[in-house]
Amino acid sequence: MQNFSVDSCVRLDVFLAKKLNQSRNQVSMLIKDNHVKVNNQIQNKASFVLKIDDEISVQFPKAKEIQSDFEPKFDIEILYEDEYLLVLNKPPLLTVHGASSVKEATLVDWLMSKNYVLSTLNGINRAGLVHRLDKGTSGAIVIAKDNHTHQKLSEQLQDKSMGRYYLALIDLPLKEDKIIAQKALARSLHNRMKKISVEFSEENLKKFGSLKNAKTAFINLLSAQGVNLIAAKLFTGRTHQIRAHLADLNRHILGDELYGYKGKEKFTRVMLHAYFVYFFHPKTKEKLYIKAPLFDDFDTILKKNYKGEENEKISLEFITRTFGTFV
Incomplete structure (x- = not known):
């Protein structure tokens, strides 16, 4: 159980979303399922307006x-x-x-x-x-x-002290070796499964109903025989962010037909892999970098096209140093 004292008159879901560092949708589920009490009384309305000095307790469900x-x-x-x-x-x-x-x-x-x-x-x-x-x-x-x-x-x-470095195989090399994509993401009006990259503006806000800021950095790593290896670093964690930002650059991850891949070779999945994750351990405070080895489908393409040349380019040292030069 976690307890909080209220210091401002705000909605219950807004208050808890901030305190728990969770989305309002996730907090609303806790409230709706009777896991939240205000002044020792269950409160299941997310829109409930709190008063200063109210006491909130959250009893999380058992997994x-x-x-x-x-x-x-x-x-x-x-x-x-x-x-x-x-x-x-x-x-x-x-x-x-x-x-x-x-x-x-x-x-x-x-x-x-x-x-x-x-x-x-x-x-x-x-x-x-x-x-x-x-x-x-x-x-x-x-x-x-x-x-x-x-x-x-x-x-x-x-x-942003926790993050991931991704590897992706794309159809064309990036036009520049280092790129920052910083456009908002909106749900496509033609396909609800898809996100599109647009400028953040009042006009687009009215058109799409909701816009979410998004920022991604990309670097070219290797190119050979129509297979291009890139790395990506997220500054925000939006759904389909890397895929949508690449599509806006007219680049497509191999196998990503939803976002425009039209290559002759077919793939059973999108060739995108979260290669490194880094964070400070919550208990020891040690900074950890953890590598997730590539799966066979991804690794086979690399070995076939780069014959070992990729090993230096996908090292933690090279990736962090390269991103560090411009982000």
Whole structure:
């Protein structure tokens, strides 16, 4: 349980979203499910207006309450684990958490099948998840085992001391070796599964209804025989951010047909991988860099086209040094 004293007259969901470093949607689920009390009385209205000196308590649900209809028949590589958190190497084509449209076992189902005790700061259906990866994207994903650890890592996401470096294979090299894309993202008016990159303006705000600021840095790493390796660094964590920003640059990740890939060679997934994750350990304060090894489909393309030349370019030293020259 976490307790807070109110210091301003604001909506309950707004107050808790700030205190817990979570989205208002996630906080609203906690409120709706009767996990929040104001002055010792359950309050299930997110719009409830607080008064100064109100006392709030949040009782997070137990992750053991999760029930899945699907049994995980796969395993996931553990890259790092201690009593506070773990880092996994998410395989491609694995959905991270359940939803009404998901008809298969998820990463969260796998965690529960291993009897992990997990944080519930994001609700029981997203138990432990500090951040997420798209189904087709592979790589490093951080899991919190308790709510305190989760909150401290969420704070690092907010202040940018936690982040990831991605590798992607794209159809054409970037026009410049170092690029920063800084356009807002909006939901496509023609395909609700897709995001588009637009200028942040009053006109676009009226047109799309909602805009989210987004910033991504890209660097060219290697080019050979129509296969181009790049790295990306996120400054914001929007859905499909890398894919949408690349599409705006008229570049497309191999296999990403949703965002415009039209190559002759077909791929079973989007060739995007979260290669390094970095953060300060919430308990020890040590800065950790954790590498998620490439999966065979991605690694085979690299070895075929670059024959070992890629090893230096995808080293942590090279990637951090190169991004450090312009971001």
